[in-house]
Amino acid sequence: MKRALLILLVISIGGLGFAQKSYEPNWESLDSRECPQWFPDAKFGIFIHWGLYSVPGYTNKGTYAEWYWNALLEDPNTANEKRKLRHEVITSFHNKNYGADFKYADFRKDFTCELFNPSEWADIFKRSGAKYVVLTSKHHDGYCLWPNKEASTSFGMAWNSVESGPKRDLVRELTDAVRDEDIKMGLYYSIWDWFNPYWTKQQQQLMSSGNMAVNFNEKADKVTPAKKKELKAAKEGLSKYVHEVMYPQFKELVNEYQPSLLFSDGDWWMNDELWETKPMLAWLYNNAPNKDEVVINDRWGKGRGQHGGYYTTEYGAGFEGIDKPWEENRGIGMSFGVNRIENIDDYRTEKELLFMLADLVSRGGNLLLNIGPNADGTIPVIMQERLIQIGNWLDVNGEAIYGTRANSESAQWSEGKRPVFSKHDFHAGFPIYEMTIAPKAGNAFKECWYTRKENTLYALTPGWPKNNQLVLRNLSINENTKVSMLGVDKELDYTIDNGQIQIDLSTISINDLPCNHIYTIKITNVN
Structure with missing residues (x-):
């Protein structure tokens, strides 16, 4: 009996060791960690850019x-x-x-947040259908929205929202309110401070020039003594910033607020060796209080889309056909922080945003849609309206969005030449109509988007199908297949002809329509 118990104890300890995998500070080890399942299931999140820059806006x-x-x-x-x-x-x-003598730091007195009601924000996010929220805890200006001493010490003045400005821990207040609504709370954290005195702008520019690796390695003999001294000081400044500001701030955010997601930024012009981010991530995976939940993006050193928990695009097209969770992030307008001169024509419509969401999710991605609150703590009403409109649509069609995966074909294309779009096309706008309801002459267009849950297929139609008929090609169904529209309490008739499924929508009247712009056909038992 004792021998049997000892064997069980050894097996238990071994199993515990396996479950509690230790991660090493290298990408092979860090990338071996699977992205927690909640993230690819979530599909829709809210990004928030809010800080001193919201004052001039x-x-x-x-x-x-x-x-x-x-x-x-x-x-x-x-x-x-x-x-x-x-x-x-x-x-x-x-x-x-403001006057030429008015410093950026002087905006602190006007970053009052006097109308900030975190419960109201969280209620809007809940009604939007978002499954996660990501707040800028610190942008590139280094100003922190939580009581961080390293920020104030390094800048030589009160440089956080508790010691200055609103005198409130904005991260804590919003984190608690969002979690009360059962929404995941994430934090954006910039690893780069533009003007941190520990590491001057001149030193940053010197290191970003690409000379650091050269000047300290094989061609060091070609560097003048004065230049070498300059480079040494720059490297020492970076090390001081990394170890006395970045590391402590990162660990404080993780330990105090336990964010479900960490969205790093400011990474793009220096490699991860100089940023020293791999040891920081190994610490996160091994020691975070919520280490089984936390998700990270791919912005930890120059070269996005290579390492991290999920990949990102920004005012971009996203990805297709990759075996990795990913996310497109963009604003409702063309700025992340509120830009007060943007007007109605600069904001995406409800229809455009829904088309974007359906298109991105069909290809396996998430949409992180940004809002830019005002300095007084209010969310511009047009942004609130767009979020609620998305939520109303998701109330009907969420089954075809949340927890879905990309189908082998993300969309059904019509006949014709498939259009090709550049990165500029997606950044300057989002050619979502040209690829669906307003194609150029002779071009193919997406007749529907597909999402899937095991053997259930969802066909999301951009607009109402012509002649009340939706024809789907190359699907294999069986006698147990049922067809319906989400939000409509009736089965739909269909016929099969030459391998095509023709779905009859004529029994749905205009008064039956459950939503606007996109309608979801649910097809069960698809082989």
């Missing part, structure tokens, strides 16, 4: 308002044309309305 159209401080201090002699224009526009606006 301004930039030229088509650019990011949260880059206000960076644009003010831009060197027009080294900037490209787009950045140079943004610098000119924001500098002119700033000097006219």
Whole structure:
């Protein structure tokens, strides 16, 4: 009996060791961790860009308002044309309305958040149908929305929302409210501070030039002593920033707020060796209080779409046919932080956003849709409206979105030449109508999007099918197959002809329509 118990104890300990896998600070080990299942099931999340930049809430159209401080201090002699224009526009606006002597730090007194009601925000997010929320805990300006001492120490002034501005722990308040609505709460964290005194702008530019690896390795003999001294100081400044600001902040967020998701940013111009992010991620996977739940993105060093828990695109097209969770993130307008000069024509309509959501989910992705609250803590009403409209549609069609996976064919295309779109097409707009309801002459278009749950297939139609008939090709069904429309309490008749399934929608009247813009046909027992 004792021998049997000892064997059971050894097996139990071995099983525990297997379950509690230890991760090493290298990508082979870190990438071996599967993305927690809640993320690819969620499909729709809310991004929130909110901070000191929300006070001016301004930039030229088509650019990011949260880059206000960076644009003010831009060197027009080294900037490209787009950045140079943004610098000119924001500098002119700033000097006219605040004065040339008004510092970015002076916006702290006006970041009041006096109308911020986290419960109201969380209620809107719940009604939107979002399954997760991601708040900017710290953007590239380094200002923290929680009481972080490293921010204030390194900047030499109160540089968080508890010691200045609203005098509130905004991360804590929203985290608690969102979780009360049974929504996952995530945090955006910028690993890059533009102007942190520990690591100056000049040092950053020196290191981002690509010379660091060269100057400290095989061609070191070609570097002048003065340049070598400069590079050494830059590397020491980076190390001070990483170990005395970035690491402590990251660990504090994880331990204090236990975010379900960590959205890193600011990564793109320096590799992960210089950022030293792999040891930080190994610590996260091994030591986070919620280590089995937490999800990370792919922005931990130059080269996105290579490592991390899931891949990201930004005002982009997303992916197709990859065996990896992914997410497209974009604003309702063309800025993440609120841009007060954007008007109704700059905002995506309900229909456009629903088409985007269906298209992205059909290809296996998530949509992280951004809102930019005002400095007083209110969410612009047009943004609230768009979120509620999405939620109303999801109330009917959520079965075809949440927990689904990409079908072997993400869409059914019509005959014709399939259009090809560039990254610019997706960034400048999103050619969603051209690929569906408004194709160019001779081009093919998507007649429906597909999503799947095991042997149940969902066909999401962009608009109402012509002549009340939906014809689906290349599907294999059996005698147990049933066809219906989500939100309509009746089965639909169908016929099979030459391998095509023709679904009759004529029994659904206009008064039966359960939603707007996209209608979901549910087909069971698809082989």
